[in-house]
Amino acid sequence: MTNALEITQLNYRKNTKTILTDVNLQIAPGKIVGLLGENGAGKTTLMRLIAGVAKNAKGTIAVHGETREAPRRAFVSFSEALQGFRPADKLSQIRDFYALAYPDFSAKKYLDLITFLQIDDDQKLSTLSKGTREKFIIALTLSREAAVYLLDEPFNGIDSMSRKRIISSIIQWKQDSATMVISDHYVSEIAALLDEVVIIKDHTVCAHKSSDQIRSEFGLGIEAFYESIYEGDIHDDEL
Amino acid sequence: MQFDDKVPIYYQIKNYLYHRMVAGELGLGDKLPAVRQLAVDLTVNVNTVQRALREMIAEGYIAPQRGRGNFVTQDAAKIATLKQQLTTTYIQDLYGQLHALKLTDAEIIAEIKAYIQHRGDADD
Amino acid sequence: MTSFSHAFRVMWRPKFRSMNQLLFFNLIAVVITMLYQIWQLGLANLEMITTVMGWGAVFGFVAFILLTRQNEQMLVSDTYRLLPTGDTKLYLANLVTSLVALVYVGVVQVVLVLIGTAMTGKTIRNWFQTNVNFQMNAADLRNLALYGTTTVFWAVAIVLWIWVFVNLIHFGTNTISAFLPNVQQRIVKGVLAVILTWVAIRFMSWIAHLESQVYNHFTTVSDITLNASGIWLDLLSLFVAIAVVAALNIFMMKRWVEAKY
Numbered sequence: 204m205t206n207a208l209e210i211t212q213l214n215y216r217k218n219t220k221t222i223l224t225d226v227n228l229q230i231a232p233g234k235i236v237g238l239l240g241e242n243g244a245g246k247t248t249l250m251r252l253i254a255g256v257a258k259n260a261k262g263t264i265a266v267h268g269e270t271r272e273a274p275r276r277a278f279v280s281f282s283e284a285l286q287g288f289r290p291a292d293k294l295s296q297i298r299d300f301y302a303l304a305y306p307d308f309s310a311k312k313y314l315d316l317i318t319f320l321q322i323d324d325d326q327k328l329s330t331l332s333k334g335t336r337e338k339f340i341i342a343l344t345l346s347r348e349a350a351v352y353l354l355d356e357p358f359n360g361i362d363s364m365s366r367k368r369i370i371s372s373i374i375q376w377k378q379d380s381a382t383m384v385i386s387d388h389y390v391s392e393i394a395a396l397l398d399e400v401v402i403i404k405d406h407t408v409c410a411h412k413s414s415d416q417i418r419s420e421f422g423l424g425i426e427a428f429y430e431s432i433y434e435g436d437i438h439d440d441e442l
Numbered sequence: 443m444q445f446d447d448k449v450p451i452y453y454q455i456k457n458y459l460y461h462r463m464v465a466g467e468l469g470l471g472d473k474l475p476a477v478r479q480l481a482v483d484l485t486v487n488v489n490t491v492q493r494a495l496r497e498m499i500a501e502g503y504i505a506p507q508r509g510r511g512n513f514v515t516q517d518a519a520k521i522a523t524l525k526q527q528l529t530t531t532y533i534q535d536l537y538g539q540l541h542a543l544k545l546t547d548a549e550i551i552a553e554i555k556a557y558i559q560h561r562g563d564a565d566d
Numbered sequence: 567m568t569s570f571s572h573a574f575r576v577m578w579r580p581k582f583r584s585m586n587q588l589l590f591f592n593l594i595a596v597v598i599t600m601l602y603q604i605w606q607l608g609l610a611n612l613e614m615i616t617t618v619m620g621w622g623a624v625f626g627f628v629a630f631i632l633l634t635r636q637n638e639q640m641l642v643s644d645t646y647r648l649l650p651t652g653d654t655k656l657y658l659a660n661l662v663t664s665l666v667a668l669v670y671v672g673v674v675q676v677v678l679v680l681i682g683t684a685m686t687g688k689t690i691r692n693w694f695q696t697n698v699n700f701q702m703n704a705a706d707l708r709n710l711a712l713y714g715t716t717t718v719f720w721a722v723a724i725v726l727w728i729w730v731f732v733n734l735i736h737f738g739t740n741t742i743s744a745f746l747p748n749v750q751q752r753i754v755k756g757v758l759a760v761i762l763t764w765v766a767i768r769f770m771s772w773i774a775h776l777e778s779q780v781y782n783h784f785t786t787v788s789d790i791t792l793n794a795s796g797i798w799l800d801l802l803s804l805f806v807a808i809a810v811v812a813a814l815n816i817f818m819m820k821r822w823v824e825a826k827y
Contacts, residue, residue, distance in 0.1 A: 217744065258820070259821055283645055367485075379488065395445050395451055395485060395487070396486065397487065424447030424448045
């Protein structure tokens with residue numbers, strides 16, 4: 204069976220600084236994977252490389268076996284920060300953009316999602332609070348019927364009600380066969396959601412384990428496991 | 443429902459369903475909620491719910507019906523055994539802890555009786 | 567994977583929208599000026615062509631500036647770079663939609679002039695008689711058509727050249743910063759800035775020269791001999807230059823230039 208995501212010997216430097224070295228990662232279809240690491244560890248960069256918007260990396264990235272950049276983008280739904288839109292744009296105009304830009308955009312899913320997340324898409328982008336903006340980004344990202352979803356820190360700085368709604372919408376609207384990677388540096392609230400955990404440290408993937416493995420082998424919660432790796436309590440040879 | 447992050451989630455879901463079956467909230471032959479609905483209700487991954495259900499099907503507590511969903515077993519004896527197992531587990535646990543406090547067996551029984559008596563009074 | 571026409575539609579929409587907003591203000595400006603003229607000179611002496619052309623020049627320039635900006639921003643925003651389109655198609659669709667949007671603004675101006683002409687048929691003839699030598703025979707008309715076409719091609723070429731050139735500067739500095747440490751980066755960027763300023767000044771003076779040439783041809787259309795081949799050759803070389811720079815930009819985009827995030 205083709206892996207949803209297969210990264211081999213990925214190396215990436217930007218402005219002569221090393222961001223990622225020798226990253227190898229395989230993720231099976233249907234999994235929800237937590238991508239954990241400190242701020243600046245390279246989580247966003249890894250996602251942008253998978254999504255095909257970060258350039259000049261060495262190594263290969265295959266999404267459903269597709270290594271070429273442009274066709275790969277068609278498989279990947281990335282929670283983009285809406286940077287190409289103007290503050291005066293209405294949310295419904297942004298929806299129209301998505302509907303036109305992505306053949307796999309489902310108008311029905313979008314409607315279900317914004318109803319569930321309590322977003323009124325008659326508003327202007329500039330009037331949204333941080334939480335609503337993040338919810339709207341999630342609604343757009345999940346409205347595509349993609350093979351791989353990449354959610355880049357979707358819970359950053361938003362209130363707990365929005366967070367709960369986002370988590371529920373992920374459970375409800377992720378297709379069974381789709382793979383989802385969620386990056387975060389604070390894991391406890393999504394721990395119950397994750398099939399697998401990938402930890403990035405020192406520019407590379409230093410651990411890739413299933414959540415159950417962490418709980419049964421190490422007798423630790425995911426948060427505790429992540430912390431002990433960062434604090435050096437668990438050594439590389441134990442992983 | 444709150445999960446203990448140190449224990450595999452599928453295991454906790456199984457426990458949760460065992461309890462509901464023994465307590466009769468999920469009666470013999472009752473239909474279980476759909477997998478995705480269970481996942482939403484418990485705020486867990488669909489795959490995890492599936493794993494829990496798969497194991498419970500293998501254990502015979504749940505009988506899947508093609509195209510109709512999952513049902514609690516019709517076998518009353520099986521649920522009775524489950525109830526016995528759960529009871530034993532809790533008593534073992536309680537006994538172990540009280541024993542560690544150096545209570546004698548007679549004292550343990552007396553304490554439990556007294557507790558039940560007191561609770562009954564409080565309820566009246 | 568999406569086709570060019572798909573990428574075109576996606577990138578066209580925001581540009582079309584901002585051009586429409588601009589044209590809305592353009593119309594308001596024209597109407598207010600006309601009302602002022604009616605109040606000052608009376609309805610009988612209303613002359614719309616100068617007003618439309620005057621405002622047309624102002625708003626045409628603003629449209630060009632806006633499109634230059636949009637043309638740049640789209641290529642460095644994740645929103646567009648994430649489209650399931652190859653970088654070549656994305657780059658070309660961006661360039662073509664910008665051009666079509668500018669042409670659209672131009673066409674609206676022409677329509678406004680035509681409306682003005684229809685309202686006061688006499689005026690356009692007067693305007694031509696005072697500004698252009700209007701004693702034309704059939705051959706002159708053909709020349710006029712030829713120069714009209716040449717002018718349009720030149721305008722398109724110059725606009726495209728400016729856009730690909732701005733892209734080149736942008737992508738070039740972006741690419742350099744991917745390779746060099748900070749200090750060397752500053753030196754190289756400084757040198758680059760000097761060279762580019764020089765190129766820009768040369769280009770501007772060349773355009774000014776070209777413009778006066780074309781204008782001379784246009785106003786003295788009856789007595790020129792048709793020596794257009796030089797102009798066409800220049801035009802061809804400019805288009806080749808545009809193609810080369812565009813190819814270079816696409817190459818940098820494929821290899822190094824990332825969106826800002």
